[in-house]
Amino acid sequence: MYRHGSGALVFGSGTVQWPWGLDPHHDTDTGVPPERANGSNTRVGVDPHGPDRAIQQATVNLFADMGVQPTTLEPGLVPAVASTDATAPLSTIAEPGTPPRLGAELTLRGTASDAGGGVVAAVEVSFDGGERWHPAEGRSEWSYTWVPDRAGTVSIRSRAVDDSGNLETPGPGVEVTVSGGND
DSSP states (O other), X not given: OEXXXXXXXXXXOTTTTHHHHHOSEXXXXXXXXXXXXXXXXXXXXXXXTOOOHHHHHHHHHHHHHTTOOOSSOOTTOOOOOOOOOOOOOEEEEOOOSSOOBTTOOEEEEEEEEOTTSSOEEEXXXXXXXXXXXXXXXXXXXXXXXXXXXXXXEEEEEEEEEXXXXXBOOOOOOEEEEEBOTTO
16 A cells, blocks of 8 residues: 555555455355365355454545445444544664675664654665665564675665555665675
């Protein structure tokens, strides 16, 4: 999920089996009708675990942010209102204590916060000016294990996203000099 520059909320559910959490009735990978498939396989027929209430409620919440709500709700779900959070979170990178060396593992650490009323949903780091981003572990306190693949000056940048889809515009980051393997 992300918010496009136009303000539109973009959400792709078909690639992560999101629909399987909404409803317990599943088809098969091969197209075999459920009544002819193996009855012990929960990937076909009716899932004995039922729908996932958290995914159903998250969908209701997402629809509220898109400006729509269902006319009726399943029992146990609550109506949602659109988020008023329009403030992107902020992330920081702590200076690495050990100078990075080519091919040597270095754990980067930082913090992130969201003053807009939500929570930090994820943090990412980049080592190439923001061309590619890598998911960090953690949210308000995060870390990323990095193995430099080239010597020289590297600008490490971070960005955070909150639970309303507000994405931080990364700052200049932290500049480090990666020494060669034989230095």
